Amino acid sequence: MTSRREFFRKAGLATAAAGTTAFAAPYVKAANAKITWRLQTYAGPALAEHVIKPSIDRFNKIANGEMEIELYHADQLVPTGELFRAMQRGTIDAVQSDDDSIAAPVDVSVFGGYFPFASRYSLDVPTLFYEYGLDKIWEEAYSEVEGVKWLSAGSWDPCNFATVSPIKSLADLKGKRIFTFPTAGKFLSRFGVVPVTLPWEDVEVAVQTGELDGIAWSGITEDYTVGWADVTKYFLTNNISGAWCGSYFANEERWNELPDHLKELFRACMDSSHYHRLYWYWAGEAKLRTQGTKMELTSIPDAEWKQVEAEAHKFWDEIAKTSPRCAKVVEILKQYAATMEKAGAPYRYG
Known part of the structure; x- marks a missing residue:
């Protein structure tokens, strides 16, 4: 103030x-x-x-x-x-x-x-x-x-979940009150996540008081840097995006x-x-996954996580219908993804 x-x-x-x-x-x-x-x-x-x-x-x-x-x-x-x-x-x-x-x-x-x-x-x-x-x-x-x-x-950085209780399946996302970005929250709500908007500086206390169950706002680097790793116990290795724009x-x-x-x-x-x-x-991201001591790593099996990726592509198509310019962006994203998949390692693994 x-x-x-x-x-x-x-x-x-x-x-x-x-x-x-x-x-x-x-x-x-x-x-x-x-x-x-x-x-x-x-x-x-x-x-x-x-x-x-x-x-x-x-x-x-x-x-x-x-x-x-x-x-x-x-x-x-x-x-x-x-x-x-x-x-x-x-x-x-x-x-x-x-x-x-x-x-x-x-x-x-x-x-x-x-x-x-x-x-x-x-x-x-x-x-x-x-x-x-x-x-x-x-x-x-x-x-x-x-x-x-x-x-x-x-x-x-990428977008991973940092939470108070472990996430090991999509079912574990249901009902979780998560601080995240507007569009990410809109997408994650399809899996039962409850997006919460708060001033950035209030997030750590909100986790401590139980107002939030976790955060999907960053990767593990920021979790440690800003103090969120001190109030959450688990880090989900699956992410919904490899890099924030x-x-x-x-x-x-x-x-x-x-x-x-x-x-x-x-x-x-x-x-x-x-x-x-x-x-x-x-x-x-690599150093703190392997050397960090504050958060336990959890993962959702790849086969189950592919449901999230498939839903994302439906989401892309919905956004493409909102304007011709958005349709053009989505088409570029699809072309780029196809090129990277075709190129293979090191551009894409799995």
């Missing part, structure tokens, strides 16, 4: 007599003045240390006083579900999140976060965007929304006002952030 109050003070919060609230834009353009942006990430403080802070620190150092990006964590200034609108209004200058969680008003937002079985490995996400053309589709979608510029997508966004006016060299610097630092996550998660 202290950070939020300070944000409102800096942003020039003003309340009209009629009860409406207006925010002054946090960035003020002035000749030869340092440009200051506020960027809020989806990640809490411990996770942000790995998924974004190194790249922002690097940006601020290289910008050499011309520009500074102030980094804020999950829900610190604005609830995650309101981030898109806040950025659109200019009360926040940039965002790192998935399209799904910030309620981006574009049809392709459903594919952000964890779209079930769209990826098997972390390299699938950048390959789909920058070799199979999803970047052009995202640019087109966001060009239809006033005030926001989509900048780049990258890969995070997250993006960087900016207020369009703020982005357009940047000189070209600062735009290129920001793009380079985004790439640096994407690259860091690729190897940090890849190493962490």
Whole structure:
């Protein structure tokens, strides 16, 4: 709350007599003045240390006083579900999140976060965007929304269950109250999961008090990094997605006002952030499965888990019917999956 109050003070919060609230834009353009942006990430403080802070620190150092990006964590200034609108209004200058969680008003937002079985490995996400053309589709979608510029997508960790009681069959999922992403929750509800939405910072306590039975928000690396491994006992090795798809966004006016060299610097630092996550998660998932001491590994037999994968493909077809653009994305996902299966190891095993 202290950070939020300070944000409102800096942003020039003003309340009209009629009860409406207006925010002054946090960035003020002035000749030869340092440009200051506020960027809020989806990640809490411990996770942000790995998924974004190194790249922002690097940006601020290289910008050499011309520009500074102030980094804020999950829900610190604005609830995650309101981030898109806040950025659109200019009360926040940039965002790192998935399209799904910030309620981006574009049809392709459903594919952000964890779209079930769209990826098997972390390299699938950048390959789909920058070799199979999803970047052009995202640019087109966001060009239809006033005030926001989509900048780049990258890969995070897989989506596994971390739970208080063990999951060893699909039947064990029924009735489980799980913190997860909107689209992932919608899909998992087909197997009896009860999706729960909470502020990120409340999740650990909610598990301790029994409000939640578990989490399907990350892989094992984040479970250990953010403290969830301290309050859950079991980690399900089966996942519904091999990599989370997250993006960087900016207020369009703020982005357009940047000189070209600062735009290129920001793009380079985004790439640096994407690259860091690729190897940090890849190493962490294997290391903590084999050397971690806080969580017991469980698995659902492959033959039974194939029911989940088959249901995911039905889900894909349902999403494809929602818009021609979504149909195009689903067709690309199918083409990509077929190519990877045909290529075999190391692209796909089993």
